[in-house]
Amino acid sequence: MLNSAKDQPTLISLEDVQKWYGAFHALKSISLSVRKGEKIVLCGPSGSGKSTLIRCINALETIEDGKIVVEGQVLDGSTKSIDAIRREVGMVFQSFNLFPHMTVLQNCTLAPMRVRGTSHTDAERLARKYLERVRILDQAEKYPAQLSGGQQQRVAIARALCMEPKVMLFDEPTSALDPEMVKEVLDTMIGLARDGMTMICVTHEMGFARQVADRVIFMASGEIVEEAEPEVFFKSPKHQRTKTFLGEILAHH
Amino acid sequence: MGPIGENEFFFLMQGLKWTVLLAIVGFIGGGIFGILIALLRTSKTKVARRITAGYIGVFQGTPLLMQLFVVYYGVALLGIEVNAWIAVAIAFTLHASAFLGEIWRGSIEAVPKGQTEAANALGLHYVSRMKDVILPQALKISMPATIGFLVQLIKGTSLAAIVGFIELTRAGQIISNQTYRPLLVFGIVGAIYFIICWPLSHAGSGLEKRMAKAVR
Numbered sequence: 001m002l003n004s005a006k007d008q009p010t011l012i013s014l015e016d017v018q019k020w021y022g023a024f025h026a027l028k029s030i031s032l033s034v035r036k037g038e039k040i041v042l043c044g045p046s047g048s049g050k051s052t053l054i055r056c057i058n059a060l061e062t063i064e065d066g067k068i069v070v071e072g073q074v075l076d077g078s079t080k081s082i083d084a085i086r087r088e089v090g091m092v093f094q095s096f097n098l099f100p101h102m103t104v105l106q107n108c109t110l111a112p113m114r115v116r117g118t119s120h121t122d123a124e125r126l127a128r129k130y131l132e133r134v135r136i137l138d139q140a141e142k143y144p145a146q147l148s149g150g151q152q153q154r155v156a157i158a159r160a161l162c163m164e165p166k167v168m169l170f171d172e173p174t175s176a177l178d179p180e181m182v183k184e185v186l187d188t189m190i191g192l193a194r195d196g197m198t199m200i201c202v203t204h205e206m207g208f209a210r211q212v213a214d215r216v217i218f219m220a221s222g223e224i225v226e227e228a229e230p231e232v233f234f235k236s237p238k239h240q241r242t243k244t245f246l247g248e249i250l251a252h253h
Numbered sequence: 254m255g256p257i258g259e260n261e262f263f264f265l266m267q268g269l270k271w272t273v274l275l276a277i278v279g280f281i282g283g284g285i286f287g288i289l290i291a292l293l294r295t296s297k298t299k300v301a302r303r304i305t306a307g308y309i310g311v312f313q314g315t316p317l318l319m320q321l322f323v324v325y326y327g328v329a330l331l332g333i334e335v336n337a338w339i340a341v342a343i344a345f346t347l348h349a350s351a352f353l354g355e356i357w358r359g360s361i362e363a364v365p366k367g368q369t370e371a372a373n374a375l376g377l378h379y380v381s382r383m384k385d386v387i388l389p390q391a392l393k394i395s396m397p398a399t400i401g402f403l404v405q406l407i408k409g410t411s412l413a414a415i416v417g418f419i420e421l422t423r424a425g426q427i428i429s430n431q432t433y434r435p436l437l438v439f440g441i442v443g444a445i446y447f448i449i450c451w452p453l454s455h456a457g458s459g460l461e462k463r464m465a466k467a468v469r
C-alpha cells in the first residue's frame with residue numbers, strides 16, 4: 001500500500017447494483033465502496049462484467065437497480081447528476097479513443113474549454129502540465145495517428161487528467177498495446193497512484209496490482225467473488241474460481 | 254443551318270450560369286437542412302427518427318422530375334406568386350437535403366462508438382460532442398459520397414428545363430432549334446457538363462481510394 005486510505009472518506013459507493021442487457025444479467029447485486037486515494041484492481045475472466053461495472057460508475061451504462069454515489073452525488077439518471085459525476089470521474093479506454101482529427105494538445109483542451117468553460121490559454125496551460133506529467137509534451141502538436149500505441153494511451157491519460165478528476169477509471173489500458181509499450185503506460189499509472197489519485201483499474205497486469213493496489217477484486221459471471229489485499233489475494237485465494245483464474249493468468253505471464 | 258457565333262455561345266453561358274447557381278443553391282440549402290435531417294435521423298427521439306426516415310424515403314423513392322412538378326405547382330397552388338427560379342431552388346434544396354441527410358446519417362453512424370463514449374466520459378454535451386467530435390469525422394468519411402451526390406445534382410439541374418427554367422440543357426435546346434445543329438450544340442453542352450463534373454468525380458474517387466488505404 002502506497003498510502004493509508006483506511007481513514008479516508010468514501011468517494012464512490014455502489015449498493016446492490018443490478019445491470020441487465022435484455023435478458024442477460026450482467027451485474028448481480030454489486031456492492032463496493034472506494035475510499036479517497038484508494039487503488040483498486042479489478043480482474044476476472046472475459047465477460048465477467050468488469051467493463052460494465054466501471055462503465056456504470058460514469059453512466060456510460062445505465063443500471064436497472066441499486067444505488068451509485070460519487071462524491072456525495074447520487075447517480076439518479078438525471079442529466080444534472082450525470083454531468084456532476086462525469087466532471088469528477090476520468091476514464092481511459094482499452095482502445096485509447098483519442099479524437100483523430102485533433103492534435104494531442106486539442107484533444108486535451110477540448111473538454112476543459114467546453115465543459116468547465118476554461119479559457120483557451122488556461123486550457124493549454126493545463127494541457128501542457130499534464131502532457132508533461134505523462135512525458136509526452138514534445139508530441140503536443142502531432143495527431144494521434146502519428147504516435148505509437150503507448151504514446152496514444154499516455155495522451156488519453158493526460159486528456160482525462162485535464163478535467164482534474166477525483167477518480168480515474170481504467171478499462172484494460174494496456175491490453176491493446178504491443179508488449180514493449182506496456183511498461184511506459186503502467187509507469188505512468190504508477191506515477192499517478194503515487195500522487196494519490198483514486199483509481200479503479202481493470203487489468204490483468206498482476207505486477208501492477210501487486211505494486212499499487214490496495215485491494216484486488218475478482219469478478220466472475222457478474223458477481224464480485226473475492227476481494228483482498230494483493231498479498232493475500234495472490235498468496236492465498238479462497239475461492240476455487242479465483243485459483244483457477246490466477247493459475248491461467250500467471251501461466252500466461 | 255445557322256452558325257454558332259458569339260451570341261449563341263453567350264446564350265449557352267447564360268444557361269450555364271443558372272445551372273451552376275442552381276446546383277450551388279441546392280447544395281448549400283440541401284447541406285444545411287441535410288445536416289439537420291442527419292442529426293434528427295440519428296437522434297434519441299423515436300418520432301424525429303421516424304419522421305426524417307419518411308422524408309428521406311419520399312425523396313429517394315420518387316423521381317426528381319416529379320418532385321420538381323409537385324413543388325412548382327404546389328407552390329402556385331398555395332397562392333404564392335413565385336418565379337420559376339425560386340420554385341426550382343426550393344425543390345432542389347428539399348431533394349438535396351434528403352439525399353445528403355441520408356449520406357451523412359450513414360457517416361455519423363460510421364464514426365466508431367468509442368468516440369462518442371470518450372466524449373461522454375469527458376462530460377461533453379450533445380452540441381459539442383457533435384460539432385467538435387462526431388461531425389468533423391463524419392463529414393470526412395462522407396466526402397466521396399457527398400461529392401458523388403454533387404455531381405448527380407449538377408446533372409440533375411437539367412430537369413429544371415421542364416418547368417420552363419432556362420439552364421444549360423434548355424439553352425442548348427433553344428440554340429439547337431434556332432441553328433438546326435443539334436449534334437454540334439449538344440456536343441458543346443455535353444463537353445461543358447463534362448468539364449465541370451469529371452474533375453469532381455475524379456477528386457471523389459481519389460479521396461475514396463486514399464481513405465480505403467488509410468483504413469488498411
Ligand SMILES: Nc1ncnc2c1ncn2[C@@H]1O[C@H](COP(=O)(O)OP(=O)(O)OP(=O)(O)O)[C@@H](O)[C@H]1O
Binds near residue numbers: 026052053
Ligand atoms: N451492449 C451490450 N449488450 C448486450 N450484452 C452486453 C453488452 N455489453 C456487454 N454485454 C455482455 O455483458 C457481459 C459482460 O461484459 P463486459 O464487457 O463487462 O465483460 P468484461 O469483464 O469487461 O470482459 P472482457 O475481459 O472481455 O472485457 C458479457 O457477457 C457481454 O457479452
Ligand SMILES: [Mg+2]
Binds near residue numbers: 050051052171172
Ligand atoms: Mg472489458
